[in-house]
Amino acid sequence: MGYFLAALCIIALPLIFNDTYWRTNLTICAINVLLALGLDFILGYTGQLNLGHSAFYGLGAYVSTLLIIKLGIPFWAAFVAGVAFAGLAGMFLSLFAVRLRGHYLAIASLGFAVIIYQILLNWISLTQGPLGIYGISPPPAIVVGGTVIADFRNLTAFFYLVSGFTLLVYLLLDQLVRSPVGETLTAIREDEVSAASLGINGAAWKVFAFGLGAAVAGAAGCFYASFVGTLVPDAFYVNEAFTILAMVIVGGMGTLFGPVFGAILLTLLPEILRGMGDLRLVVYGAALTFVVLFMPGGLVQAARMVQDKLRPGGRGS
């Protein structure tokens, strides 16, 4: 039922917002939702404080684009490679940092993001550094029997592609977190020693969760590169990691719906506030602070509190 409504929303949105500006924003929104979902799986479900999510986003974008441009590999093969590479990088980082938790993992992952950014910036022979890569093609059109079904040069078609993929990822993650895997990951988040006393191999499951979340970020990166058509390292600077983190926290970590909402809000809010000029950054910052101070569980927690208040006989808190 929820998925049906979500699909309806996805279909209706580009029909309601029919100018290029808003359709572009919608696609960026879908990409950000994907990023937030990946980070939430690592942070909200498994409790790994990952401050380097931008690195996996960038790796997915650059690996897929370079494979297409340098080796002429078809888009979808490069997509799979980009996703796999980002996932493996995530597993590598988690394996390396398996004894680190909390602040220490945060510093290690932040350092990783800085290293990846510096590589993208300075390996000029491969990435063209700050000059950037231009003219990246959108995914090939889907043609069945000579008829073009979806041409991804069209903004609406591209939006349907990314949001459809995002919906699929949401569905699969939702199933996963409601299976024993979800219980295992939340047990590790709550108390790893205690989880080990129940037979849970915390290190292995953390590597798995980090790899999966990073792979989802890699997919977002592939879509980003082919959507924008231009790649510069600055798109994957560490401030991007903090933006994604803010989306997850504002929405509500440890739920899947929260980060979706947080990503949409924090993507569209700056656009809506654009009329306020420089003041918009102040409003944006104040809104963020307000949420973190008064709703530590994010907007999902706030919504639940309101729901409980409205329902007579509901649980108090």
Place this chain on the structure above:
Amino acid sequence: MTEAAPAEPPVATGTASLLRAENLHKSFGGVHAVFDISLDVPTGSIFAIIGPNGAGKSTLLNLISGIYQPDSGSISLDGQDLSGMRSHRRVRLGLARTFQKIRLFKQLSVLDNVIAGFHVHHKIPAWQCVIHGTAYARDRQHCREEALRLLEFFGMNARLNVFAGELSYGEQRMLELARSLATRPRLLLVDEPAAGLNAAEVEVLLDRIRTLRSRGITVIVVEHNMDLVMNVADRIMVMDYGRHLFQGTPSEVQKNPAVIAAYLGGELS
């Protein structure tokens, strides 16, 4: 310390021993937390490890459960050597434990805490974790039923959807026991279960531990309160300053002058 070696056979009626530890040593810095400890726990018995605070009881338990590895010595469960095996692997052999300082998943419900304990027993093909099918549904149903039975056994079935962090101290102890039993252990290690409980709760606790023994689960209880274990343990090992002080039945322990000296802090005469 040779007289404490398992060459001396256990007096209890159970012939086979489930857990056997030989000459365990563990030191932290210069402190010998566990010094040359050997023990032999008969299958189906309640084995108590007692001693004053700081005697090394919890360290010994951590060695058995695999949180620490011994500096020297060996541990085997039902003949299988546990050397170097990490704690999560030992659970699969049937070894479960609770903690002195309760470690629940505070932000999960009572029911979900117990269900997390079934980790090693799920029978779901991996793909059904992503696309839920009949095996998934059967497993969910089965886990829920077994969790409800365990919670009922500990009198917690009215509190299923409460967050574990909101429970009273006594309830948290019971929940931790229920969760550890979800792993279907053969040997249950219980670390200071009575700490912070009132007299009525202790009675319930002792009764449940006896019931577990009657169901074939071997129990090792670590406790510094000697009176508490006197009427539940089949066999008691007394530790002091990391060393083995005495081992025997409750009545033997009560009469032993060395044990009395350790507890009352008096000089050996």
